[in-house]
Amino acid sequence: xxxxxxxxxxxxxxxxxxxxxxxxxxxxxxxxxxxxxxxxxxxxxxxxxxxxxxxxxxxxxxxxxxxxxxxxxxxxxxxxxxxxxxxxxxxxxxxxxxxxxxxxxxxxxxxxxxxxxxxxxxxxxxxxxxxxxxxxxxxxxxxxxxxxxxxxxxxxxxxxxxxxxxxxxxxxxxxxxxxxxxxxxxxxxxxxxxxxxxxxxxxxxxxxxxxxxxxxxxxxxxxxxxxxxxxxxxxxxxxxxxxxxxxxxxxxxxxxxxxxxxxxxxxxxxxxxxxxxxxxxxxxxx
Amino acid sequence: xxxxxxxxxxxxxxxxxxxxxxxxxxxxxxxxxxxxxxxxxxxxxxxxxxxxxxxxxxxxxxxxxxxxxxxxxxxxxxxxxxxxxxxxxxxxxxxxxxxxxxxxxxxxxxxxxxxxxxxxxxxxxxxxxxxxxxxxxxxxxxxxxxxxxxxxxxxxxxxxxxxxxxxxxxxxxxxxxxxxxxxxxxxxxxxxxxxxxxxxxxxxxxxxxxxxxxxxxxxxxxxxxxxxxxxxxxx
Numbered sequence: 001x002x003x004x005x006x007x008x009x010x011x012x013x014x015x016x017x018x019x020x021x022x023x024x025x026x027x028x029x030x031x032x033x034x035x036x037x038x039x040x041x042x043x044x045x046x047x048x049x050x051x052x053x054x055x056x057x058x059x060x061x062x063x064x065x066x067x068x069x070x071x072x073x074x075x076x077x078x079x080x081x082x083x084x085x086x087x088x089x090x091x092x093x094x095x096x097x098x099x100x101x102x103x104x105x106x107x108x109x110x111x112x113x114x115x116x117x118x119x120x121x122x123x124x125x126x127x128x129x130x131x132x133x134x135x136x137x138x139x140x141x142x143x144x145x146x147x148x149x150x151x152x153x154x155x156x157x158x159x160x161x162x163x164x165x166x167x168x169x170x171x172x173x174x175x176x177x178x179x180x181x182x183x184x185x186x187x188x189x190x191x192x193x194x195x196x197x198x199x200x201x202x203x204x205x206x207x208x209x210x211x212x213x214x215x216x217x218x219x220x221x222x223x224x225x226x227x228x229x230x231x232x233x234x235x236x237x238x239x240x241x242x243x244x245x246x247x248x249x250x251x252x253x254x255x256x257x258x259x260x261x262x263x264x265x266x267x268x269x270x271x272x273x274x275x276x277x278x279x280x281x282x283x284x285x286x
Numbered sequence: 287x288x289x290x291x292x293x294x295x296x297x298x299x300x301x302x303x304x305x306x307x308x309x310x311x312x313x314x315x316x317x318x319x320x321x322x323x324x325x326x327x328x329x330x331x332x333x334x335x336x337x338x339x340x341x342x343x344x345x346x347x348x349x350x351x352x353x354x355x356x357x358x359x360x361x362x363x364x365x366x367x368x369x370x371x372x373x374x375x376x377x378x379x380x381x382x383x384x385x386x387x388x389x390x391x392x393x394x395x396x397x398x399x400x401x402x403x404x405x406x407x408x409x410x411x412x413x414x415x416x417x418x419x420x421x422x423x424x425x426x427x428x429x430x431x432x433x434x435x436x437x438x439x440x441x442x443x444x445x446x447x448x449x450x451x452x453x454x455x456x457x458x459x460x461x462x463x464x465x466x467x468x469x470x471x472x473x474x475x476x477x478x479x480x481x482x483x484x485x486x487x488x489x490x491x492x493x494x495x496x497x498x499x500x501x502x503x504x505x506x507x508x509x510x511x512x513x514x515x516x517x518x519x520x521x
Binding site: 043044047048051054055058123124125126127128129130280281283284285 | 299300302363366367368369370382384386387390391393395396403404407408409412413
């Protein structure tokens with residue numbers, strides 16, 4: 001590893017610009033390798049993610065379906081109440097709330113879990129050499145399993161209220177894919193920063209709670225009247241839109257698709273910068 | 287050709303107390319500009335490996351000796367690719383098996399049989415490779431029907447026997463060991479020693495950290511004495 005020779009025991013000013021740039025390049029390559037090899041080590045994260053779900057619900061009869069029940073309870077309590085408060089046609093609002101809430105559960109849970117992705121994997125990180133992103137894919141896979149359990153509710157609600165679905169439904173798998181791709185950069189970034197600064201997970205927890213109320217999950221953007229444009233400033237809104245509109249038979253929200261594409265590019269660039277710089281430090285931080 | 291080559295290898299641990307780890311201090315530091323440099327320079331670090339250079343080749347059986355905190359385990363972890371060197375260079379050629387924690391990942395509620403697959407996956411084997419070893423592992427660990435019982439029903443000796451057998455089923459060019467592994471009651475222990483000796487015999491390089499002169503004498507042909515992260519003696 002010749003690049004580490006340049007790095008230390010020398011004042012920063014001493015390192016030549018050319019050397020520094022070749023150093024960043026190879027670090028970037030190592031970071032990209034980690035992301036790719038992590039995917040290839042799917043045996044490990046598929047197993048660990050599944051094992052964690054099993055461990056959490058060991059010896060309970062319904063297992064992860066308890067979460068499904070809890071989500072169903074919240075939705076069926078909030079649906080009629082807020083539908084009334086907001087003066088919405090009940091069927092329409094109920095389907096909107098159910099779909100939005102369950103997508104939100106997936107998003108928020110991945111974000112809060114990502115903060116502890118590396119911290120909780122301390123024993124692995126210090127004992128075996130694995131791509132670091134294995135721990136990222138592990139938490140994503142675990143939450144995807146839980147999401148699939150929750151998705152039963154979405155299917156039931158859609159079967160009952162029957163929104164007019166069309167070819168837009170084909171966009172749904174693609175939207176989920178876009179969401180997962182973005183979850184990779186968000187999780188790596190949060191995992192890194194939280195491993196270093198242990199206050200961040202607590203801050204993130206608070207922000208996620210706030211985001212639940214300020215994002216159109218319980219309410220619809222139209223209810224804002226002439227301030228409706230403000231929802232476009234909320235990145236969570238765009239991800240919700242691209243996933244839920246195909247399920248609700250709504251129009252394709254082009255602004256949201258474009259916003260998501262932009263977020264993906266910018267997010268990955270930022271994450272790669274951070275990840276290539278600090279990837280090797282994680283073993284020292286946890 | 288398996289070999290391990292290190293030049294001026296340095297491994298340092300930053301010490302993060304509650305103070306330096308909190309965001310508040312970093313933000314304040316960043317905002318106060320001038321303080322940043324001094325503070326960054328004054329950050330407490332522990333230098334666990336201090337400019338080590340060595341060249342180990344096939345056939346070498348290295349015994350690492352030294353007091354507690356002399357850097358033995360840190361060096362093993364650096365060789366295993368866990369701690370990226372802070373300075374200097376390190377190249378390790380060959381498939382490395384680090385026997386630092388034999389039970390990592392094992393699940394108490396899963397059966398012994400399931401745990402073979404869990405451990406095997408973590409050791410980097412695919413399902414087919416593991417399936418090919420299962421019978422041998424069951425037989426050697428002498429767990430009998432217990433292999434289909436959750437591991438929490440095992441005595442600690444039984445779980446160690448299983449963990450040992452799985453971890454010693456993986457072939458490797460370079461073996462890293464923190465203390466010689468001993469498991470089980472008298473009869474099993476003898477069998478286990480033979481298995482371990484065979485595994486080590488097949489490996490090209492062994493790096494063994496130990497406090498026991500007897501074990502070092504029995505298994506190593508080179509002794510490296512560490513003190514405060516430096517090599518203070520080589521035989």
